[in-house]
Each structure stands twice: as structure tokens, then as C-alpha cells.
Amino acid sequence: xxxxxxxxxxxxxxxxxxxxxxxxxxxxxxxxxxxxxxxxxxxxxxxxxxxxxxxxxxxxxxxxxxxxxxxxxxxxxxxxxxxxxxxxxxxxxxxxxxxxxxxxxxxxxxxxxx
Amino acid sequence: xxxxxxxxxxxxxxxxxxxxxxxxxxxxxxxxxxxxxxxxxxxxxxxxxxxxxxxxxxxxxxxxxxxxxxxxxxxxxxxxxxxxxxxxxxxxxxxxxxxxxxxxxxxxxxxxx
Numbered sequence: 001x002x003x004x005x006x007x008x009x010x011x012x013x014x015x016x017x018x019x020x021x022x023x024x025x026x027x028x029x030x031x032x033x034x035x036x037x038x039x040x041x042x043x044x045x046x047x048x049x050x051x052x053x054x055x056x057x058x059x060x061x062x063x064x065x066x067x068x069x070x071x072x073x074x075x076x077x078x079x080x081x082x083x084x085x086x087x088x089x090x091x092x093x094x095x096x097x098x099x100x101x102x103x104x105x106x107x108x109x110x111x112x113x114x
Numbered sequence: 115x116x117x118x119x120x121x122x123x124x125x126x127x128x129x130x131x132x133x134x135x136x137x138x139x140x141x142x143x144x145x146x147x148x149x150x151x152x153x154x155x156x157x158x159x160x161x162x163x164x165x166x167x168x169x170x171x172x173x174x175x176x177x178x179x180x181x182x183x184x185x186x187x188x189x190x191x192x193x194x195x196x197x198x199x200x201x202x203x204x205x206x207x208x209x210x211x212x213x214x215x216x217x218x219x220x221x222x223x224x225x226x227x
């Protein structure tokens with residue numbers, strides 16, 4: 001079974017631009033979560049989608065948004081990029097309905113904002 | 115083997131020794147705990163999980179111990195191998211938060227040949 005796939009692997013953007021990242025979950029997984037990883041803050045939860053609805057949201061500004069499609073694929077968007085948005089963005093999927101189940105992560109998209 | 119808390123960034127062990135990585139979690143309401151391993155250039159890889167109604171769970175060469183009294187979680191790796199070299203994270207969750215994991219800062223495990 002294929003793992004979580006994230007595209008692109010690397011992105012370089014300029015301050016003020018916007019960016020869209022894509023995630024394809026493991027087949028059969030309906031929950032998709034996004035995390036930001038930086039050396040200073042570690043892994044921080046952005047949001048989670050389940051059945052095309054945002055189910056949980058972390059403490060990030062409204063410039064960070066996401067969506068999920070009917071096939072469970074997900075995208076996240078960051079508008080008006082700032083230098084501090086440079087990070088590894090990780091997508092994770094799980095079988096989760098209401099019970100906890102392990103998150104399985106992709107290899108991430110490395111975003112650099114200049 | 116050696117044990118170290120997550121406030122220390124690096125754990126160095128000899129190949130073949132046992133490794134113990136410790137984690138102090140923060141939320142007494144957390145009821146689900148996971149250990150992840152992250153290699154350079156890759157995303158976190160699931161190692162093992164444990165629910166709060168258990169105090170020990172074993173996998174292949176790994177054991178997770180949970181002490182809810184002192185909010186402490188540990189990962190034991192038997193016969194550590196060079197391929198175990200990576201950054202290890204503990205993560206916690208509680209039932210109401212679904213996939214909203216809170217991660218520890220991570221510790222680097224370095225295996226000496």
C-alpha cells in the first residue's frame with residue numbers, strides 16, 4: 001500500500017506570495033492532518049480534516065487554510081507569505097473516525113520563503 | 115544502555131547496547147501516546163503507541179512504558195543498530211482532540227559502530 005504522498009517536495013517563494021501544498025493520504029484513510037516543523041518550534045499542529053470538514057484547528061493565523069476533497073486528498077494554502085513561514089510542512093493521514101489511531105506522515109514539503 | 119530526558123538533545127549509544135529514551139508528557143488528560151522516529155529528509159515514522167489503560171507494550175525490538183502517576187513515557191530499543199540513528203519524538207493526545215498530537219522536542223539517537 002502506498003504511503004502518504006506530498007507534492008511538491010521543495011518550494012521557494014517570495015514574501016507576500018501565496019502557496020498551495022498537496023497531500024494524498026494512504027488509501028482508505030479518511031482523516032488528514034497538517035503539521036508545521038521548524039527547528040525552533042518543533043512539530044506544531046495546523047489543522048485536521050475528516051470527511052471534507054475541518055475537525056480541529058491549531059493556533060495559526062488565518063493565512064493558513066486547508067481543504068479536503070471527496071477522495072480524501074487535501075491541500076493547504078498559505079497566503080501573504082512571511083519569512084517565518086519557512087518550514088517543513090508535513091501531512092499525516094489516519095483511519096480515525098472518533099477513536100485515536102496512529103498518524104502516518106508523508107516526507108513533507110520544504111518551503112523556503114525569501 | 116543509557117537513559118536521558120528530552121531536555122538533552124543527543125543520546126549516544128554503542129551498537130548492540132540497549133537504548134532508553136525518556137519523555138515527560140504535559141497533559142494529565144492525555145490518554146494516547148505515540149513514539150515516532152524521524153530520519154534526515156523524511157517525515158516522522160510511527161514506531162509504537164500505547165493507550166492510557168496500559169502500562170507497557172512491546173513491539174519488534176521496542177518497548178514503550180507508561181507511568182501515569184508521574185506522567186512519564188519511555189521508549190526502550192533492544193540491541194541498538196546503526197539504522198536506529200534518528201531523531202525520536204514522543205507525542206500525546208487526548209480523546210477529545212482526535213488527530214491533534216502534541217509533540218515533544220525530540221532527541222537525537224546516535225549509534226556508535
